[in-house]
Amino acid sequence: MESDTILHEGDIVLRRKRSAINCDSSCFWPKSRDGLVSVPVNVSTEFSVAERTWIAEAMQEFATLTCVQFINRTTETNYISVVPGKSCWSHFGKIGGMQQVGLMKTGCMSKGAIQHEMNHALGFLHEQARSDRDNYVKIMWEYIMAGEQGNFGKVNSNNLGLPYDYSSVMHYGTFDFSNTSGKATIVPIPDPSVPIGQREGLSNLDVAKINKLYSCNYCSNVLHKPNDTFSSVNYPSLYPDNSNCLWLIRIPQHQVFLQFDAFDLQPSPDCTSDYIRIYDGSSRNSSVLLDKLCGMGSLPSLVASRNVMLLEFVSDETTAATGFQASYSQVKCGSTLMGTSGVITSPDYPNRYPKNQDCFWIISAPADRKISLKMVSFELEDIDECKYDYLLIHDGSRPTSPAVGPYCGTMQIADFTSSENFVLVEFHSDVSWVFPGFMLNYTFDKTVLGYSTQAMGLHGGTPESYTKSTKGFSMHYCQEKDHKNPFPSP
Incomplete structure (x- = not known):
């Protein structure tokens, strides 16, 4: 297909007998009665298992955040046929029959690159081809490779009334098609330092544009900064009735660390009316870090296993609460631990830990259990006041929770038992000396805290429900069968 195909703007296959690119309702994929836009896809078996997994994960993000879902073609x-290509390319919108999307194995396997081509197939142009692009970027024609100027045209586009998006997966990069090393072909204005051309995943405005073009009634948000604060709709006023909102946190690298600054959701038995749920990944198919939770009070902090985390918020037809406010940042290592016992070690243990590490391990016990820690091995850089490399043990899940330590050198660390059912183990190393590090064991103590617990059935399973009342607030925690343990106050 590629050998005799002329590509417009580098990766768009023009339809026959069309003199200009313009997608109207005739090239949109149809919406079903259930409100979903189901796009059949066949992925070539010439891709490896790993490559097919990457493609599936990239397409899953559409289904999570929009009403567009890519389904297996029968x-x-x-339908769309995804095949290995000598470059990355796609048709523009639905053309009818089988239409191919080409993905080069050595250059198109990032999530954003895959989504870029699938977005073309949904009817989206390059962002810098928008009719209003000259207000936002300057095209440096003198630095564009000979014969490639056609990749930098603009069209009379439908911009959907949404802002220009430097962060779109549909935007070219700064140096694309440059004829001179280090010379930009696209310069953002008025601030030339603004990053463009990311391929990490759909941007917040990419999601908004898909939802608007296909009339998806979805409340979806993508948070891509290394750290940020976000809240439920209308916070601190009452959140809307009948909400179903998602926040996908996708930081550039490392692991997501999330903490709540305020939490107030309408309580209900088993949190069936209003609740939040948090996933360790980018979709509802990911493992659950925090199951249905409602009520009022403090929530525990959480560490994701990688650079993405998904928060789901649901409300019913009656609202009597203000919602939540949360903030997130990044840590270089760590995890959220929920097993009844386990081991925590410094990175690369028993080898020397790396330089410049910041790690959080959050241990979460059931509502009626304390946590006991026992150090097995410990050797960090030894310096007065432990100001370079150190270990802190927090009696709670937050960096601001009371702590013992800091520990460094070869200090003897006494056994530790928490006063609540959360512990945060914090480790830091600086940019110079490194040492063997540490290993510690944790167990859930048999001592019962002063909480009331009540077991009840839910959805035919055998979940547990925990209610805690203290210091003027109450919180209701629901754990469904096969999900992780519930979270009381950190």
């Missing part, structure tokens, strides 16, 4: 006449 007998559908109109």
Whole structure:
């Protein structure tokens, strides 16, 4: 297909007998009665298992955040065939019948690159081809490779009334098609330092544009900064009725660390009316870090296993609460631990730990259990006041929770038992000396805290429900069968 195909703007296959690119309702994929836009896809078996997994994960993000879902093609006449290519390319919108999307194995396997081509197939142009692009970027024609100027045209586009998006997966990069090393072909204005051309995943405005073009009634948000604060709709006023909102946190690297600054959701038995749920990944298919939770009070902090975390918020037809406010940042290592016992070690243990590390391990016990820690091995850089490399043990899940330590050198560390059901183990190393590090064991103590617990059935399973009342607030925690343990106050 590629050998005799002329690509417009580098990766768009023009339809026959069309003199200009313009997608109207005729090239949109149809919406079903259930409100979903189901796009049949066949992924070539010439891709490896790992490559097919990457493609599936990239397409899953559409289904999570929009009403567009890519489904396995069975007998559908109109469908997308994803094949290995000598470059990255796609048709523009739905053309009818089988239409191919080409993905080069050595250059198109990032999530954003895959989504870029699938977005073309949904009917989206390059961002810098928008009709209003000259208000936002300057095209440096003198630095564009000979014969490639056609990749930098603009069209009379439908911009959907949404802002220009430097962060779109549909935007070219700063140096794309440059004829001179270090010379930009696209310069953002008025601030030339603004990053453009990311391929990490759909941007917040990418999601908004898909939802608007396809009339998806979705409340979805993408948070891509290394750290930020966000809140439920209308916070600190009452949140809307009948909400179903998602926040996908996707930081550039490392692992997501999330903490709540305020939490007030309408309580209900088993949190069936209003609740939040948090996933360790980018979709509802990911493992659950925090199951249904409602009520009022403090929530525990959480560490994701990688650079993405998904928060889901649901409300019913009656609202009597203000919602939540949360903040997130990044840590270089750590995890959220929920097993009844386990081991925590410094990175690369028993080898020397790396330089410049900041790690958080959050241990979460059931509502009626304390946590006991026992140090097995410990050797960090030894310096007065432990100001370079150190270990802190927090009696709670937050960096601001009371702590013992800091510990460094070869200090003897006494056994530790928490006063609540959360512990945060914090480790820091600086940019110079490194040492063997540490290993500690944790167990859930048999001592019962002063909480009332009540077991009840839910959805035919055998979940547990925990209620805690203290210091003027109450919180209701619901754990469904096969999900992780509930979280009381940190």
